[in-house]
Amino acid sequence: MNKRIELQDLGLRDYKETWDYQELLFKGIVDIKAKNRREETHLQTNNYFLFVEHPHVYTLGKSGDLSNLLLNEKQITDKGATFYKINRGGDITYHGPGQIVGYPILDLENFFTDIHKYLRFLEEMVILTLAEYGIEATRSKGETGVWLEVGTPFARKICAMGVRASRWVTMHGFAFNVNADLGYFDNIIPCGIRGKAVTSLNVELGVKEVAMDEVKKKMLKHFAMLFQAEFAENV
Secondary structure, three states, rough: OOOOOEEEEEEEHHHHHHHHHHHHHHHHHHHHHHHOOOOHHOOOOOOEEEEEEEEEEEEEOOOOOOOOOOOHHHHHHHHOOOEOOOOOOEEEEEEOOOOEEEEEEEEEOOOOOOOHHHHHHHHHHHHHHHHHOOOOOEEEOOOEEEOOOOOOOOOOEEEEEEEEEOOEEEEEEEEEEEOOHHHHHEEEEHHHHHOOEEOHHHHOOOOOOOHHHHHHHHHHHHHHHOOOOOOEEOO
């Protein structure tokens, strides 16, 4: 089993371009696994973890409801945003500058074969990171992602998640609001959940901006601990 993960920070990158790149890495892993089964070989599969920020974009998961997007095509364009229907789970969400988006492209057979556990570990990574900033975060039953003040009228989501997995290979991932422009969330019903707000780390801390690199380092530390993995950086 290969528990080494290649880390790539893509900076600010177009959503479709990054999606295509994810698909390329994903296919490479799946093809190796198919070859191993077909030819009874034991070739090692790679693992990747992509950090990225996207220009303003709305994405709708394969089981999502388009009515949760509250803008028409012209209004999306007028806001300098784009829109894509994609092949992850989950409903509609927003990505934009100031948000840490992470795409782990892992062969889970290198770690554990349990999608539920995988999602819980992604949530735990964010929960542990927020705890380092003095923020108590948790899960909300039946609603994937990371939340604050669950069970109160002030419940709000700080990190959304949506993944795809095939042959135990993952893609897509999480979107953690660190210095996000929350106004863009007003144009959707985030994740199809009505009546709950969205927040960002800088808002919770009452500061203008949080150092993104610092947050990423904390997240990677917790990810490595949870998955018993090691990172190799390729920026």
